[in-house]
Each structure stands twice: as structure tokens, then as C-alpha cells.
Amino acid sequence: MSGEALFFLEVVISGLMAGVMYALVALGFVLIFKASGVLNFAQGVLALFAALALYDFIAPGGWVDDLFGFTFPIWAGIILTVGVMIIVAWLIERLVLQHLVQQEPIILFMSTIGLAYILEGVGDMLFGSDVKPLDIGIPQGASDWLLDNYGLYVEKLEVFAALTAAILVIVLAVFFQKTRIGRALRAVADDHQAALSVGVSLRTIWVIVWSVAGMVALVAGIMWGSKSGIQFSLSLIALKALPVLILGGFTSVPGAIIGGLIIGVGEKVAEVYLGPYVGGAIENWFAYVLALVFLFFRPQGLFGERIIERV
């Protein structure tokens, strides 16, 4: 392969990895939006919160270490964090959603903005706001194999992240398609009233869907935290998820993933190849411009659910 092509490939791959992050956050959005019609502004903060909780279970100098003088093994830390995310989901349903069920979408949306600040504040208070390196033993550095055989520089962490995300998506797909609860979740997404009429409890479903979104957030938080440390900027990728959703459609899981990858790759390629001509920093606004273009030409997104119309 020529040096040019190789370089291009490296750019695309690093873009794909950023895209995986966007896709994970967007995925959390889509799950909640489909099940409850709530646009969850707090999804990014949820990832931050999950990563912080995990850190405090397993890292030396974390909370558990400070209080009890020991740390949990990584696998136990992950399980405990999943538990924490389920409790958070339950609290959100109890304290917020349950009281706003019949309100306008905009009110629910605003409540999630409030939620984002609360989670951020609580996270800050409990866990502190300094950047924390998260190390759960994901291999670091370049993949030697790819470097030796193809002369391609790819971070192991990024390959790991992509594989994990792929597994996560497959597990979710099976959950949604094949299980009783998964089917109920799809039913609720289609028609709340009808779901109620067959005995599906919306409250249970909401707790489940927020828990699942919490777990997706945990995966995103782990990836990001391993790469750049756990820090506040993690909650800002939620803002990148918005253009991803516009691209992929708010109700489409594949849309969230492909939209995330397109934006990840697009902004990297644009940055590297167009950046020099316009003074750089394309990465910061590329996604929004792309989303805007989409709003003009295909407002339902690439994969927006087709609205079934019959006569």
C-alpha cells in the first residue's frame, strides 16, 4: 500500500474509534427515546457518572480504598457499577419521571437537563472533579501485529473499544428481538396505550430501559476513561450525540451506530484534509453542519422509522 493510502486508512480508523464513542452515547439516547419519548439530555453525564463510580470501586485512592482500605477486583467493580446504574435508573423513575408522565415532551426534556446537572453535581461531590486515569487492564499502545504486517498504526485500546461496542450491540439486538422483556420494550416504543392494555407496566419498562442505557453509558465511560482519563468533558460528548441522532434518526438503533461512525470518520477526514485550508478546528463544528444539511434534505434521518400509513 502506498504511504498516502496508508495514512488515509489510519485517519479513517481513528475516526471510526471516535465514532464508536458517539455511537454508544447516541444508542443510549435512542433506547430511552423509543421507550418513553424522553429526549435524555443526561446521557453523557450518565457515562461520566458510571465511569466515576467504577473508578471508586476499583482504583487505589478511590472511595472504597479510602474508606475501607481495599479495592474491588475489576470484574466485581463492573458488577457493582451496573448495580449503581440500576439504582440510579430506579431513582430517576421514582423521583422524576413518575411525576411527569402526562406532561409535554418539552417538560420531560427540561427535567433531564435538570437531571444532568444534579448527576454532575452529585458526581462531583461524591467523586471529586480532578481527571482520573481509569485502568481496567485494557491493553495500551499500538497493535504490533498490524504495525509489523501492514505498517498500520492502530491503538489496541481502540480495537478493543470497537469490539466491545460490537458485542454490546449484538447482545442488545438479541435482547430486543428474542426476549419477553425486549419484545415488551419494542411494544412500548410503538404504542404506550396498547402496551398498558396487555398488562405491560410502563414504570417497570422505564426502569429497565434507563438501566440498559446506564450500562451502555458505563461501556462508553470505560472506553473514554481508559483513553483520556475520566473528566468532565465526557459529559460533553452528549452534545455530539445530537447531530448523530439527526443523521441516524432518533428512533433507530442501527441509525445511531452508523450515524456515529459517519460523523466520527467524517470529522477526522475533514480535519486532516480540509483543516489546513480553513485554519483547522473543523472537528468542532463538522458534525453540526452535517446535521444541518441533513435537516434540509432528510429530516427523518438515514434510518428514521418509516411511518406506516394506511388508507
Added chain:
Amino acid sequence: MSDQAPSSGNGEDKFLVVSNIEVIYDHVILVLKGVSLEVPEGGVVALLGANGAGKTTTLKAISNLLRAERGEVTKGSIRFKGESIAKRSPNDLVQRGIVQVMEGRHCFEHLTVEDNLLTGAYTRKDGREAIQSDLDLVYSYFTRLKERRKSQAGYTSGGEQQMLSVGRALMARPSVILLDEPSMGLAPQLVEEIFEIVKRLNENEGVTFLLAEQNTNVALRYAKYGYILETGRVVMDGDAKTLSENEDVKEFYLGISGERRKSFREIKHYRRRKRWLA
């Protein structure tokens, strides 16, 4: 079944009894003003009345889908097998055997026909095999659904969707189905087909039906007992046969009149005057 008129008694052993309920929407809109009715086990009871009379509201009060619409039963009681059920959640009521088939079918459009049916079994805990055998049972009543089991429900016809929503309710193994306007928007032949199935389900599977209908003609042919609702009150009730022979019912609901057919306005006026005099 000979006589299905509401019998007197303490109401302890009765199947489904609605006594004198009042329903208010949004804390201010009074819609039901004291509705009472009774559904005997194994019966087919029709709830008749014009658009806006309160049929749907009555059914939703029983299934408690009312709460999701900001509606509330503020007076009266609803008892099922001797127990008060007015405060139970829809989920609980489905498990107890009360399932509503909503007006306008409300299928899960993006789910396949079979997934729609399986969702109906959501509350059941008696295992995969029992559910599978009920799936076969539903397909035996609705053969069309079997042919279309892999299609997305949103792309099936109106008749198929109506069958699907009844089939989905059946999957919960209900003892009573609250069926809201099954005839709506369907061709007469299909309406007949669906009511035939209702009849067979009632006779062979022992499912009780409370059905709301504007199509008085069909409803009275299949039901054994009927209630007529007008602006939130029961104005008449009786055996289906008695009702269909009643002159007022003939005139207002069956569109048959001894003299010429009256225009809607005249009927309304006449009805108002009649109630005033009554």
C-alpha cells in the same frame, strides 16, 4: 342462558358489576354520571350508544386504562368476582383476567403479527409451552393471522388488525374481554366474520364479552343483553331481543321507523323532549 337481567342480591358472588360510577377527566370534565351495569360470567353484553355517549370511558374505567388519560372514577364501585377493582393497575387487572381491546385496534405496528400476539402473553407465568399452545389456538380461530404471522402488523389490513387485537387479548387467557367498537371502519362482511368469531370464542372457550358498539344492529344480534348509554347515563337496558323490538331503539339506533325516517336533528330534539317529560 335464559335470563341475564341484573338479579338482585348482595353482589358478592357476581362476576363483573359496575355500580353507579362517576368518571371525571382532567379533574373537571364529568363524563359518566352514575353508570351501572352487570356482566354475568360467560355472557355477551353490549354497551350501545352514539359517539361520545361514554362507552369507551366505561370500558376504560373497568380496565383502569383511564388513569393514563387523566381520568378518574370519583364515585361508585367496580367489582370483579366479589372484589373491588377500582384502584388496581391495568397490569394487575390483566393478570386477574380482564383485558381490553381498544377502539381503533392499536396493534404494535412495527412488530410482526406473531410478536404482537406474544406480547399479549406478557403477564403470563405458566411457561413457554402453554403460551405456544394458546398461540396455536388463536391461529385456529384466526387463520388469516397464521398466514401473515411474519408480516409487520402495520402493513396488514384493517380486518386483520382487528383480529390481531382480539387475538392478542386472548393470549393473556382472559376471563373477560372488553371489546371496544370492533366493527369500526370495517366492511359489513368482515364485521360479521369478527362477530362470528366472538360468538365461537364465547361458546367454546368460555370467554365473557362486554362489547361497546355503535353498530346496534350487529351488536344486538350477537349479544344476549344490552345497555344503552346516552351522555354518560344508562337510559335503557334489557335482553337483546327485547331491546331490538323496542320502538325507541328501533327508531333511534336501528334506523327503522314506523313512519318516515326522522332526520338527526328531529331525533335529537324529540329525544330531548322525551327525556324532559320522563
